[in-house]
Amino acid sequence: MKIRGMLSTLLLVLFVAFLPARASAATVGDIASQLICQCGCTLVLNNCTHEECHSRENMTNLVAQQLSQGQSDEQIIQLFVTQYGEQVLSSPPKRGFNLTAWILPFAAILVGGGVIYFLIRRWVRTGQYSTVAVDTESDAADDEYERKLEEELKSFSEGSFR
């Protein structure tokens, strides 16, 4: 059951990952964070650290100008893509081949999670104990805990693993 819980955690992870980063971009800064400065600094537009960077200035001015003309953020970003190519975007758009990059990590984790789930199940079955997850711990669990802790500490302090 817990394992399923963990798998659902993984699914939750997936879900959170695909939450939209922002509802809608409205300011120059918001759009600039989706673009890469083309001066060669390889940084996000508003993070370019070059002094008197003409590329940064031109690009930022263009964003501001387009915004003032009432263009939507998608339109502005599309304008930059047409002008500079896809590499102007600070991350690959989530479509087409680029989806590979977005999905692959999570797909790998999910597959790995499945493998682990079945491995553990196999190990539990081959183990000499039963698969019953609920043990018969009584209210004396804390005493049990204390005893176990002392035991563990003892085995540790006697140099089991350095």
Place this chain on the structure above:
Amino acid sequence: MADIGYISLLLALGAAIYSVFVYILGIRKKHPALLQSARNGLIAVGGLVSVSVMVMLIAILTHNFQIEYVASYTSRDMSLSYLLSALWAGNDGSLLFWAWLLSIFAVIVVLQKRDVGKELVPCAATVIMIIQIFFLILLVSISNPFQELSYLPAEGRGLNPLLENPGMLFHPPTLLAGYVGFTIPFAFAMAALLTRRLGDDWIVAIRRWTLLAWLVLGVGNLIGAWWAYVELGWGGYWAWDPVESASLMPWLVATAFLHSIMMQRRRGILKIWNMVLIIITFNLTLFGTFLTRSGVLASVHTFSDYTLGPFFLTFIGLSLFIPLGLLYYRSNELQGEAEMESLVSRESTFLFNNLLLVGAAFAVFVGTIFPLVSEAVRGVKVTVGPPFFNQVNGPIFLAIILLSGICTLIGWRRASIRNLVRHFLWPLVAAVVLVVVLLIAGVTKLYALIALSISAFVFFTILYEWFRGTRARHRVRAENYFKAFWGLVMNNRPRYGGYIVHIAIIIIAVGVTGSSLYGTEKEVTIVPGESMTINDYTLTFQNIDSYETESKTTVTATLTVENNGRLLGKLTPEKYFHRSYDQAVTEVAIRSTLVEDLYVILIGWEDDGTTSFKVMVTPLVSWIWIGGIVFTAGGLIAFWPERRKTPSRSKLG
């Protein structure tokens, strides 16, 4: 002079080759005298590489500009500490530094007294020397740091002004030491495979080496982040630059390794997995070095010399496929004694956490190389920048942190629903209370609430665990609580050091959450006497001035800072114009508190005094640095040698 350094490197190469051959011969014939001689060869490598490092340092300190490296990276006006740091400022020097660290580590490995894993040492030393041969060959051929110029320049070019920061003294050497440190566990893993001593000896022998390399690499990364924050002047600390990513990947995989060797020790499982992890870790350290020296990806860290790329790629190929082949060959001897009692146990959480750590590293890897993949497949250049990594890795990191909390509460072997509920209750209640408080305080972003509640939950699980342990000791041994807690930590440093590291990660996570989700920034152009406000701060521009020093012109603006009418002091963002460099360097002014940082950048000015500033208020940044200190403390506690019961116990390993 330069000849002495170069000849030492040649001799070191000879000694390393000798050492490898005689080790192999000695291991085959089981001949102690041969092994002894090979060991002497290895120690000679250490001595000889040290000599060439000394020669390089003397050349740097005496301004021997005949040597191209010295002329390229130093100048007469540099202070002593920056002169010393020139050793790793350039490509050739940093490779020399790498080889030097490796040779010193190798000497420590063979001289260490150890109870477990002695039989592995000759073979591990052989592997280390083979790796050393690779670096020495580079150093005596295409990366010769002692290359002389045909003329004697009057002055060197000096250090790039961006590198003039205390970060330069600590970031490169700690990072490199971390990278090089992973060679040792890799070598022992190879030794275990080669000599078929496939038990736990090798992981016992390398746990503390790995821990140290991991700790130093982590600290190196944090220093790098701090450096970027205070020096680069864009207000951030992590740009997901390919080289930053490259140093994060081995750290993540090594984190997984450090946890999964615990599983092997306790339960005899994951033996093959551990081998895979350390092989990957080692290769990722080479991959980072490859990226900086090949120019395949654009990065702020690259050296201009790209000739080394193919060499590193070949070396990575060899050190990836030979070990994996060997592992496959031995895999049937590495089957775990796997059996588990329950699906719900600390073991399961370890396995899933391991998966997520490696998954996070994989995600970083995918993002890092995707531009190359895209260009190869579609012929279209794409950029994979911060939005990708934040969106993909953010949730994975949060899941890792969450699982580490669950792991703390679940006992080894099996856990019952009942004790789960009991143990989860208080941490959960504490986390929920915190979320409510945060909501009332106006924290409404979903991501922030998720991240902070997970952080709080895990933090309280650790406190709860400490409390239970302390209370148990208090009851059983009748010690007072303080003494009981101290005894608890001191008697089991690996475990409690580990918990402290977990707390450090939580502190860093809180810092990252706050700073990445709640920053505000403003750009203003004002004249002296004018003010600007951002959040509760009012900054009044006093004046702008410039003064000359020997090496540069400094332009400095003075602003007074008030918070809700209370005068806090002055901030002086500056710009440096170095005579020997075209690019101006921004010197940001930061006022840092536990709650938030006020970050002021001087952008530009007109002759009439009109001046532009970029001002940012970023919450919780200092938590990241505090987390770094706690991280170091926890790592050192886990690493620190325990008092020996028997006199022959080793100091390391």
